Amino acid sequence: MEKLILKLKEEIIEVLNLQDVKPADIDENAALFGEGLGLDSIDALELIVLMEKNYGIKLKDPAQGKEIFKSVRVLAEYIAENRTK
Amino acid sequence: MTNSIYINTIKQISVQQPLSDEWFDAPVQYADNYVRAIDPDYKQYFTPNEARRLGKILKRALLVSREAMKDSGVANPDAIITGTGLGCIENTEIFLDKLVREGEELLNPTHFMQSTHNTISSLVAIDAKCHNYNTTYAHKGISFECALQDAFLQMSLPPTPSTRGGVKTALVGAHDEMTPAYFTLLQKGEYLGRENQVFAGETAVAMMLSTEKTENAYCKIEAVEKVYGGLRVKPAMTDNQPDYIMVGTNGVAENDNVYFENCAKLFSNVPLLQYKNVFGESYTAPALGVYAAALCLKKGKIPDFLILDTRHKTQDTRPLRNILCYNHFENKNHTFVLLSNV
Structure with missing residues (x-):
């Protein structure tokens, strides 16, 4: 799980172009949206694309996103359970 | 009676020293046929969170616009009018490239959203929280002049009920970036890179027009x-x-x-x-x-x-x-x- 969390942090930094942010700067238990990293709705779309592209996970219900994108750890757990690649 | 119209401030980022008139005394000279603009250190002007979604042309346009507004003391112009020949061509290329590579699936939204010509003018307006007249002219080699003429005509007229008090200040912009791929295409089309032709450059200019002359008007x-x-x-x-x-x-x-x-x-x-x-x-x-x-x-x-x-x-x-x-x-x-x- 820790390996996946690190990989996910690196992917998030790259896809969201989080300049000057290093994986260690991201608290895997902190909120991704609002507080914490302060991501917004466009970032949510980018994360949906990332999940499908890199892990083969297609979010059918957009409402799921609210729960899945709670933190990097929650996202990593969801990916570990549902990934197809 | 028509109004007088002044250019009170001009800011530029180009192949010359950025945000500066230094070129007037010591222009940078080039031997290449394709030169990218000299970018200032954007970290001095944008927070990492602000900068992360902005491509080159958007950073340049936003910065020269902010500086022109700051210098002229006009925080909320009556009009923001932009001319651009190619728009956000770098983002367009990234978007189209992914479209081809990934079979028209899984496209990143940011590049798509910021690949249109009018992204520039709207971004400047959003940044300035300006809800006034906002228009983009994408007419190849006369894009800037179209924008300037729009501002000039609107500002020349005295206020009427339909113009809601008229346009007294207008931020006129002209923005174009040149990517290596697009340069190659224009070279093949013999628009750029010809023998004896000046180099291909990049443009980011913002000028504040006003019916009131300031002390430092150009x-x-x-x-x-x-x-x-x-x-x-x-x-x-x-x-x-x-x-x-x-x-x-x-x-x-x-x-x-x-x-x-x-x-x-x-x-x-x-x-x-x-x-x-x-x-x-x-x-x-x-x-x-x-x-x-x-x-x-x-x-x-x-x-x-x-x-x-x-x-x-x-x-x-x-x-x-x-x-x-x-x-x-x-x-x-x-x-x-x-x-x-x-």
């Missing part, structure tokens, strides 16, 4: 005119002789000869100035021509490297009163901007 805009179709119609503003004509010569004979022939036809022995030798060629380069002419008027002098006809170098002691900026695009669209000192 110049007054006397007239803006566009003529379509090989200059068969004589522009009204050419009835009087200007002191100088700033033309868009670029080293290609068929382009430059249009200027030489038309200037000889319209005027008698008015010395010609150039600017593309300093700023390069791009669809919105004429904005840099207007900037160069405006700076000459503000300083009351013309550097030798802008003077085309060597006979006039250093010998012209007449006081500088006005400069006509004349550009054409493929000898179809001819544009004229007459500037005078203040």
Whole structure:
């Protein structure tokens, strides 16, 4: 799980172009949206694309996103359970 | 009665020193046929969170616009009008590239959203929280002049009920980036990179126009005119002789000869100035021509490297009163901007 969390942090930094942010700067238990990293709705779309592209996970219900994108750890757990690649 | 219109502030990021008039005394010279703009250190101007979604052209446009607004003391202009030949071409390329590579699936939203021409003007408005008139002109080589003419015409008119008090201040922008891939395409199309042609450059210019002159105003805009179709119609503003004509010569004979022939036809022995030798060629380069002419008027002098006809170098002691900026695009669209000192 820790390996996946690190990989996910690196992917998030790259896809969201989080300049000057290093994986260690991201608290895997902190909120991704609002507080914490302060991501917004466009970032949510980018994360949906990332999940499908890199892990083969297609979010059918957009409402799921609210729960899945709670933190990097929650996202990593969801990916570990549902990934197809 | 029509209003007087002044250019109070101009800010630029180009192949010359960014956000500076330093080029006027010491222009950067290039031997290459394709030169990217000199970007300032954006970390000084944007937070990482602000900058992360902005491509090159958006950073440049936002920065020159912010600086022009700050310098002029106009935080909320009555109009934001932008000219761009190619729009956000870098983001468009990324978006199209992914579209092809990934079989039209899984496209990143950011590049798609920021790949349109009007992204630039709207981003400037969102940043300034400005809900006033906002328009983009994407008309290849005359995009800037279209934007300038829109502002000029709206500002010339006195307020009427339909104009809700009229346009008294307008932020006019001209923005174009040049990617390596697009340069290659334009080179194949013989628009850029030809033998003896000036280098291909990039443009980011923002100027604040106002009906009120500020202490540091650059110049007054006397007239803006566009003529379509090989200059068969004589522009009204050419009835009087200007002191100088700033033309868009670029080293290609068929382009430059249009200027030489038309200037000889319209005027008698008015010395010609150039600017593309300093700023390069791009669809919105004429904005840099207007900037160069405006700076000459503000300083009351013309550097030798802008003077085309060597006979006039250093010998012209007449006081500088006005400069006509004349550009054409493929000898179809001819544009004229007459500037005078203040």
